[in-house]
Amino acid sequence: MSTIAVLGCGKIGEALVSGLVKSGTAASDVIATNRNAQRGAELHERYGVKDEQDNTRAVERAKVIFLCVKPPQIVPLLNEISRALDDNDEDSIVVSMAAGVPIADMEEALPAGTPVIRCMPNTPMLLGAGMNAVVRGRYVNDDHLATVTELLSAVGEVLVLKESQIDAAGALSGSSPAYVFLMAEAMIEAGVEQGLARAEAEQLTISALAGAGAMLKESGEGPATLRANVSSPGGTTMAALREFEESGFRGMFFRAIEACTRKAAQLSKK
Numbered sequence: 001m002s003t004i005a006v007l008g009c010g011k012i013g014e015a016l017v018s019g020l021v022k023s024g025t026a027a028s029d030v031i032a033t034n035r036n037a038q039r040g041a042e043l044h045e046r047y048g049v050k051d052e053q054d055n056t057r058a059v060e061r062a063k064v065i066f067l068c069v070k071p072p073q074i075v076p077l078l079n080e081i082s083r084a085l086d087d088n089d090e091d092s093i094v095v096s097m098a099a100g101v102p103i104a105d106m107e108e109a110l111p112a113g114t115p116v117i118r119c120m121p122n123t124p125m126l127l128g129a130g131m132n133a134v135v136r137g138r139y140v141n142d143d144h145l146a147t148v149t150e151l152l153s154a155v156g157e158v159l160v161l162k163e164s165q166i167d168a169a170g171a172l173s174g175s176s177p178a179y180v181f182l183m184a185e186a187m188i189e190a191g192v193e194q195g196l197a198r199a200e201a202e203q204l205t206i207s208a209l210a211g212a213g214a215m216l217k218e219s220g221e222g223p224a225t226l227r228a229n230v231s232s233p234g235g236t237t238m239a240a241l242r243e244f245e246e247s248g249f250r251g252m253f254f255r256a257i258e259a260c261t262r263k264a265a266q267l268s269k270k
């Protein structure tokens with residue numbers, strides 16, 4: 001029986017494991033590895049997945065191997081599992097979730113011809129609402145891509161990109177939940193400053209952001225139309241929007257997305 005190995009189960013690894021199990025993948029087909037035994041036991045308890053500390057054992061029968069460790073740990077991890085992958089009877093596919101590690105570096109660390117997919121996920125995957133930008137390596141055929149797309153589709157959307165686009169995709173998707181959480185924090189503080197109790201400010205903000213997100217996704221209207229629809233001439237929303245525009249709101253996003261993309265490109269070169 002082939003399995004899915006998730007190597008390194010921190011935030012993204014857990015989000016993936018959780019999403020896979022919630023969407024119907026048998027927990028017994030998923031092996032999660034951790035260096036810390038207590039963390040492994042916790043994940044087994046929470047999701048029923050197999051707990052393993054030896055990465056080489058985890059890949060022995062694995063069809064799809066997700067690498068969910070930090071970027072500097074990716075190549076050392078590939079060196080560690082390379083022999084086991086070579087001995088593996090499966091046509092295994094390696095999927096890296098790491099920012100800033102080029103496919104060529106991973107292919108070089110693996111047995112010749114290993115299919116490698118580079119994925120840029122995000123944490124809403126935990127709720128089945130993730131976004132996964134994927135890039136295919138040179139040994140990935142259509143069947144490999146279909147297998148991985150099917151698994152990732154269970155935890156969110158999948159968009160196939162070129163490797164030259166992946167850093168920008170990370171800035172728009174991998175990192176962007178943090179921008180939204182920061183905006184939520186700022187709105188709550190501003191509401192408290194206006195005299196609302198913290199719990200009231202939190203409820204108002206979170207509900208509005210979640211509702212606006214759902215409208216963006218489901219209304220069929222673009223953001224400019226949705227924004228115009230709630231901006232009455234001379235009204236209260238326009239007064240707030242004018243403050244945003246005068247404070248350089250759009251320019252701030254251009255600079256932040258550029259900084260995030262540039263940082264990922266710098267990490268790739270290291």
Ligand SMILES: NC(=O)c1ccc[n+]([C@@H]2O[C@H](COP(=O)([O-])OP(=O)(O)OC[C@H]3O[C@@H](n4cnc5c(N)ncnc54)[C@H](OP(=O)(O)O)[C@@H]3O)[C@@H](O)[C@H]2O)c1
Nearest residue numbers: 008009010011012034035068069070071097098099121174
């Ligand atoms: N978090 C995000 O929103 C996000 C978004 C997009 C992409 N990513 C990418 O996802 C990857 C994981 O990020 P993360 O935020 O999930 O990091 P994290 O929470 O630090 O998780 C990494 C996990 O890997 C474990 N680990 C490290 N080396 C290992 C090894 N040799 N064998 C088994 N387990 C090992 C770590 O355990 P220890 O505690 O023992 O070190 C830790 O639990 C990164 O490459 C990142 O670029 C993350």
